[in-house]
Amino acid sequence: MIDPLPVSRPCLFGKELEYVEQALRSTHISGTGSFVDRMEALVAEAAGTCYAVVVSSGTSALDLAFEALGVAAGDEVIAPNFTMFAPVAALLRRGATVVPVDADDTWNMDPDGVEAALTDRTKGIVLVHTYGHPADATRICELARRRGIWVVEDAAEALGAQLDGRPAGAFGDLATFSFYANKVVTSGEGGAVVTNDPVKAARLRALRSLCFGDSWAERFVHTGAGFNFRLSNVLAAIGCAQLEHLSEALASKRAVAARYRQLLGGVSGLGLPPESARVLHSYWVFGVLLPSGRDRRSVADQLWASGIETRPFFHPLHRQPSVPPVRGAFPRSEQLSNRGLYLPSYVGMAERELNRVVHAIHRALAT
Ligand SMILES: Cc1ncc(COP(=O)(O)O)c(C=O)c1O
Structure with a gap:
């Protein structure tokens, strides 16, 4: 059998090996070193913020962002109902009450729904730029500003994406990124929190590493109960090599998406991903909505039999077993999570690989 096409695959096309060797030879292989510093500068530049604090994962x-903001048990926080689970898990770990809001036609949290969900108890809003299409952070941040509450942007899927000409990550009080191997650029494992606020940046830095004291005398005097979320300098070396090619990686992802659009545009009943005129989409993944009534599992099985890996869309919060029951109807999230499937799309994907996927979809939907 020919090699299956994976939904994602890292593309190591820069100076990864050279930088890793430099990091190893420097003996700075734990959470400090020149590649950690350089990666922070590159992430801040890409996110359009003054500071970036790199950490071990998205x-x-x-966790670091919510700790720095002091999110506490019982705090009411608005979050998308259709989302990757990580931001919600981080809120649940703190005992926060998550108030889910349904998706809009960009597959992101609906700003009108956010406005309707705000109460006197709302402490903050987490927005997620799902699949790399920025959410309406302009409007959501304006709603938050009027109420004096915080916004965290989870931009894990959207490094390099833009809304109204501004980078994803530049809107919220804090924004977070992931550099897991399936992201547009990767450090293997890794993440970052970005901000424009020097006080928050210092707090994040302290919390990342157990709040050790700054001076020799006070090294073991801890000003808070911090974590060890440090990113190894060896992984930061990979991250730097990747970030140097962020614009090529994005261009490749966007070219793959544009080609899928051309080749799948005419397939009856197949929903293609939204792309609002206000955004530059990073196309972290290329997801489609199967024609309604099609059995997703059987389409996925047929694609797999042709050597094409797929993934179902996220499972919505109101159906997650680990989320306390929530009231309300979430029709868009239901539709997305029932019909959505994402296809192989990785940096450097060849035309012949993409054609294989397209032919397999035509075949699977023709039966
Ligand atoms: C929106 C979002 N937030 C957070 C994460 C978690 O990142 P990590 O896997 O680096 O912990 C992911 C991972 O895919 C994600 O998509």
Whole structure:
């Protein structure tokens, strides 16, 4: 059998090996070193913020962000109902009450729904730029500003994406990123929190590493109960090599998406991903909505039999077994999670690989 096409595959096309060797030879292989510093500068530049604090994963970035904001048990926080689970898990770990809001036609949290969900108890809003299409952070941040509450942007899927000409990550009080191997650029494992606020940046830095004291005398005097969320300098070396090619990686993802659009545009009943005129989409994944009534599992099985890997869309919060029951109807999330499937799309995907996927979809939907 020919090699299956994976939904994602990292593309190591820069100076990864050279930088890793430099990191190893430097003996700075733990959480400090020149590649950690350089990666922070590259992430801040890409996110359009003054500061970036790199950490061990996108999940630890969220834990760090919520700790820095002081999210506490019982705090009401608005979050998308249709989302990757990590930001919600981080809120649940703190005992926060998650108030889910249904998706809009960009597959992101609906700003009108956010406005309707705000109460006197709302402490903050987490927005997620799902699949790399920025959510309406402009409007959501304006709603939050009027109420004096915080916004965290989970931009794990959207490094390099833009809304109204501004980078994803530049809108919220804090924003988080992931550099897991399936992201547009990767450090293997890794994440970051970005901000424009020097006080928050210092707090994030302290919390990342157990709040050790700054001076020799006070090294073991801890000003808070921090974590060890440090990113190894060896992984930061990979991250730097990747971030140097962020614009090529994005261009490749966008070219793959554009080609899928051309080749799948005419397939009856197949929903293609939205792309609002206000955004530059990073196309972290290329997801489609199967024609209604099609059995997703059997289409996925047929694609797999042709050597094409797929993934179902996220499972919505109101149906997650680990989320306390929530009231309300979430028709868009239902539709997305029932019909959505994402296809192989990776940096450097060849035309012949993409054609294989397209032919397999035509065949599977013709039966
Ligand atoms: C929106 C979102 N947030 C957070 C994460 C978690 O990142 P990590 O896997 O690096 O912990 C992911 C991972 O895919 C994600 O998609």
